[in-house]
Amino acid sequence: MHAANDYTLEELRKEARLGQAGTETLARTVPVIDLSDFEARRAEITDQLWRAAVEVGFFQLRNHGIPLAQVRHAFAMSERFFALPQAVKAQYPLRRNAGWESLTQVRPSAGVPDQKESYQITRPRMAGLYPSEDELPGFVDTMLAFEQASWQVGMQVLSCFAERLGLGRDFFTQAHHPASDTYQCTLRLLHYYAIPESVQDRLDYVRGGAHTDFNCLTLLYQREGQGGLQVCPGKDYDAPEWTPVPPDEGLITCNIGDMLMRWSDDRLLSNFHRVRNPLPGEYMGPRFSIAFFCQANTDVVIESPEGKYPPITAGDYVAERMKANYASHGR
Ligand SMILES: O=C(O)CCC(=O)C(=O)O
Ligand SMILES: [Fe+2]
Secondary structure (H helix, E strand, C coil), X not given: CCCHHHCCCHHHHHHHHCCCCCXXXXXXXXXXXXXXXXXXXXXXXXXXXXXXXXXXXXXXXXXXXXXXXXXXXXXXXXXXXXXXXXXXXXXXXXXXXXXXXXXXXXXXXXCCECCEEEEEECHHHCCCCCCCCCCCCCHHHHHHHHHHHHHHXXXXXXXXXXXXXXXXXXXXXXXXCCCCXXXXXXXXXXXXXXXXXXXXXXXXXXCEEEECCCCCEEEEEECCXXXXXXXXXXXXXXXXXXXXXXXXXXXXXXXXXXXXHHXXXXXXXXXXXXXXXXXXXXXXXCEEEEEEEECCCCCCEEXXXXXXXXXXXXXXXXXXXXXXXXXXXXX
């Protein structure tokens, strides 16, 4: 745990002020953007993405090109992974966004660990961290294909932002180049534990504490019936209003992260979100989600067009943020 004054980045100072409080509003909705016929509709799609990123920081993609069967298969594999015995998963401990952890992520806003386990794939760092084919047949192939498919969608979206920022259409594709050893995009499987009866009314039992993401762009897959994700698009951190982001298995939920906010001189918004606990009477079973974090390669320098922030490598930037998010610094 860190005291607020340990933080060197402004994002963290904000995060430390934002607890679990706040009210839920249904007034705002997260825009849904249709990616079909992408090349022919690029200008129109870019307008919609830009507006959503500037106003809400969150949007959902329809007709993104990843078949529903592939999404469902990835979730089925994820559930099988988390169902492995603890001793098997513990052979693959988390280090630098690669591997498995349970109950170790402490969001500065919450001060207690998220009630979840996760397994992260950051391709260049996976030596010794994949379950064997005997333990989980087909897992690695399924997840690498899903990682690749998610990267494609992420780069399509980022190409629109790059063009609008005057950086050139391929700018972020180069910055997230998958052939490099410095690649650090991450596929993260998430399993929020079923909520035991004894803690269903406890406020200090938190599924996913409020935070902003520290990458460029997050793609999130949610399961129908397993809601709870909320976004706080406003700037009032002391009286936050939360908007639900409803799960729909045909949509990919996207949000801007701090890295792209910095890269855009704060034009694109990285907003707070959290996974709230179910309320009494709601489904209390496990919740599964999968996130893909587009995170620029470690050696890429983040230098914004207007120079609002000093240059920093993406590697240094992420390392600083991770230090503040884990009880032990072993991520
Ligand atoms: O599981 C979710 O719905 C959100 C996950 C998330 O915000 C994160 O891992 O950064
Ligand atoms: Fe997040």
